[in-house]
Amino acid sequence: MEFTVRRDVFLGGVQRTLGIVDRRTAMPVLNNVLIRAESERIRIVATDREIGLVADYEAKVVRNGEITLPARKLYEMIREIQGDEVHFRKEDSNWVAITCGKVNFRVPGIPADEFPKIMDDEEVGFIRVDGAMISDMIKKTYFAMSTDESRVNLNGVYLKAEQEPSGGFVMRMVATDGHRLSIVSADPRVEQVMELDKGMIIPRKGITEIRRLVEDKDGAVEIGVKKGMCVLKKDGIILKVSLIDAEFPDYKRVIPKDKGTVVELDRAAVLHALRRMSVMASERYMGVRIKLLTDKMVFNSINPDVGEASEEVEIQYQEGDVEVGFNVRYLLEAIEAVDEETFTLEIRSGLRPAMVRPAKDSSYMCIVMPLKI
Numbered sequence: 001m002e003f004t005v006r007r008d009v010f011l012g013g014v015q016r017t018l019g020i021v022d023r024r025t026a027m028p029v030l031n032n033v034l035i036r037a038e039s040e041r042i043r044i045v046a047t048d049r050e051i052g053l054v055a056d057y058e059a060k061v062v063r064n065g066e067i068t069l070p071a072r073k074l075y076e077m078i079r080e081i082q083g084d085e086v087h088f089r090k091e092d093s094n095w096v097a098i099t100c101g102k103v104n105f106r107v108p109g110i111p112a113d114e115f116p117k118i119m120d121d122e123e124v125g126f127i128r129v130d131g132a133m134i135s136d137m138i139k140k141t142y143f144a145m146s147t148d149e150s151r152v153n154l155n156g157v158y159l160k161a162e163q164e165p166s167g168g169f170v171m172r173m174v175a176t177d178g179h180r181l182s183i184v185s186a187d188p189r190v191e192q193v194m195e196l197d198k199g200m201i202i203p204r205k206g207i208t209e210i211r212r213l214v215e216d217k218d219g220a221v222e223i224g225v226k227k228g229m230c231v232l233k234k235d236g237i238i239l240k241v242s243l244i245d246a247e248f249p250d251y252k253r254v255i256p257k258d259k260g261t262v263v264e265l266d267r268a269a270v271l272h273a274l275r276r277m278s279v280m281a282s283e284r285y286m287g288v289r290i291k292l293l294t295d296k297m298v299f300n301s302i303n304p305d306v307g308e309a310s311e312e313v314e315i316q317y318q319e320g321d322v323e324v325g326f327n328v329r330y331l332l333e334a335i336e337a338v339d340e341e342t343f344t345l346e347i348r349s350g351l352r353p354a355m356v357r358p359a360k361d362s363s364y365m366c367i368v369m370p371l372k373i
Contacts, residue, residue, distance in 0.1 A: 001037050001063055001064065001065020001066065001067060001088075001089070002037070002062040002063040002087075002088065002089040003037045003042055003059045003062060003063075003087075003088050004059065004060045004062075004085050004086070005042060005057065005058075005059040005060070005086055006058075006085055007078060007081060007083055007084060007085060007086050007100065009059075010057070010078055010086050011075070011078045011079060013042075013055055014044065014071060014074050014075045014078060016055065016237075017044060017071050018071060018075060019208060019209055019212065020046045020048055020051050020052075020053050021046050021048065021072070022048035022049075025048070028110065029110050029115055029116075030048055030049070031070050031071065031072075032068035032069055032070055032071060032109070032110055032115070033045060033074065034046075034066060034112055035066065035069065036065075036112070037059065037063070037064055037065055037066070037088075038061065039061070040059065040060070041056050041057060041059055041061070042056070042057050042061070043055070044057065045115070045118065046071060047116055047118055049116060049242075050203070050241070050242045051205060051239070051241050051242065052118040052119070052238075052239070052240040053209070053237070053238070054118060054237070054238040055238070056237075057236070065090050066112035067090050067094060067096060067109040067111070067112055068109055068110045068111070068114070068115050069096060069107060070107070074098075074107075077098060077105050077107075081103050082100070082103075083101045083103070085100065086098060086099070086100045087099045087100065090109070094108060094109045094110065094111055095107070096108075096109050119229060119240060121224070121226070121233075121238060121240070124224035124225070125194040125224050125225075126194070126222040126224040127188065127190045127192065127193060127194055127222070127223055127224070128220050128221075128222050129171070129188045129189070129190065130188075130220060131213075131214040131216070131217060131218065131219055131221040131234060132214070133171075133186045133188070134210065134214045134223075135214040135217050136217075137186055138157070138173070138207060138211045139337060140184040140366075141173045141174065141175040141182045141183075141184055142175065142207065143175075143333040143336075143337070144175040144176055144177060144180050144333070144366070145204055146176070146177035146178065148177070151178070152246050153246035153247060153248055153249065154175075154178065154248075155203060155204055156201045156203040156204055156207060156244050157175045157207050158172075158173065158175070158199060158200070158201050159171070159173050159200055160172055160196065160197065160198075160199035161193035161197050162197065163197070169187075170186070170187060170188075171185065171187075171188045171193075171196070174248070174251050176249070176251060176254075179330060179369050180330050180334065180366060180368045180369065181254050181366065182334070182364075182366045182367075183251065183255075183364070183365050183366075183367075184364045185363045185364075186363060195224070195225035195226075196223070199248065200225060200243045201243055201244035201246060201248050202241055202243060203243070206241030206242070206243075209239055209241065210239065210241070213232060213234055213237065214234065219235065220234075221233065221234040222234070225243075228243050228245060229242055229243060230243055254353070255367065256346075256348070256353055256355065256367070258348075259346070260346045260348035260354070261292065261346065261347050261348070262345070262346045263292060263297070263315060263317050263344065263345055263347075264316070264342055264343070264359055265297070265315060265342065265345055266313075266315075267338055267340065267341055267342060267343050268341070269313050270313060270335060270343075273299050274299070274331060274332045274335070275332065276299075277301040277309050277311070277328050278301075278329065279306075279309060280301040280302070280303045280306050280307060280308065280309045281301070281329070282306060285303045286329055287301065287325050287326070287327065287328065287371050288300070288301045288325065288326055288328040289301070289323065289324075289325045289373050290324055290325070290326065290347075291322070291323045292319075292321065292322040292323075292347075293317070294317065295314060295315060296314055296315060297312070297313045297315050297317070298310065298312050299312075301328065322347060322349070324347050325372065326354070326368060326370055326371055327368075331356075331368055334356040334368055337364065337366065338356065338357075338364070339358065340358040340359055340360060340361060342359040343357060343358050343359055344358075344359055347370075351370050351372060353367045353369055353370070354367070354369075354370060355367050356368065
């Protein structure tokens with residue numbers, strides 16, 4: 001096995017695997033990436049048995065072959081090399097020589113036949129959607145996923161395609177941790193949705209890798225589902241994510257049906273005020289009290305361990321006085337996901353849920369449960 005590849009291409013390919021390889025495994029080979037050279041290309045494969053990544057890159061292949069090497073060490077070696085091209089050669093006893101200019105590395109590998117097989121994608125039915133759309137949907141739901149490992153069905157985002165009365169389809173992504181619920185909808189502009197109409201829960205680690213795949217927001221991405229696995233293709237990269245085998249809660253029951261007190265707010269002004277309030281926050285105390293008074297909104301945060309902060313923001317409001325408390329981080333993240341300059345905050349008396357929405361775009365909403373402060 002022997003090939004030459006551009007250093008920046010090789011570095012980017014190995015770097016993409018670092019979020020997948022499992023450093024806490026009892027199987028050393030799962031710390032490794034599989035590198036296969038054939039037909040003027042190299043294939044880099046990584047898996048932790050739940051997520052698999054397969055990516056092809058152009059290279060000058062002298063001799064076909066395959067080997068696995070520790071992903072992080074390989075990345076560090078390539079990162080520190082200075083030069084345009086890297087020469088890679090497999091030697092006897094699974095040792096690998098990596099050279100660039102006057103720099104030489106020799107590292108031991110593990111035979112490729114010990115590397116886990118990754119499910120093929122030959123029978124997967126794909127739909128083609130805009131990568132920027134998927135990126136935007138993840139941005140607006142990612143923060144609301146639960147980190148409580150005992151609530152398995154909330155440790156990811158729920159994705160489902162539904163048919164509209166008009167005959168078209170809408171794709172919805174939902175995430176909740178029990179304290180807030182974020183929902184975003186988008187038009188996938190497709191005529192069929194394959195298996196996506198059944199709904200699926202994509203785990204946190206999987207949605208993180210999907211986010212990286214579409215972060216450039218350039219071009220289309222293909223999505224399909226097969227045997228409890230979500231498969232995505234983009235620019236010669238195939239990402240396979242095992243889905244959570246659980247039932248996502250009926251999130252539509254949480255959406256308030258009655259109308260609360262609605263106020264339209266300047267996104268930047270409120271975000272700055274909340275960030276100043278968050279300075280007073282600590283792990284033990286995350287609350288902020290908000291009062292709606294005539295033509296002003298008053299923020300107040302009191303932490304016995306840190307101190308006190310308060311601020312007034314001018315608004316257009318003429319209704320009765322309202323006071324409610326929130327977790328400052330939950331409210332911040334809900335508003336940060338808004339893309340417009342203004343948004344609406346709909347609040348209700350008592351401990352009933354509040355709602356954040358863009359002022360014009362109805363495709364996103366975040367429901368936030370208030371705090372008793």
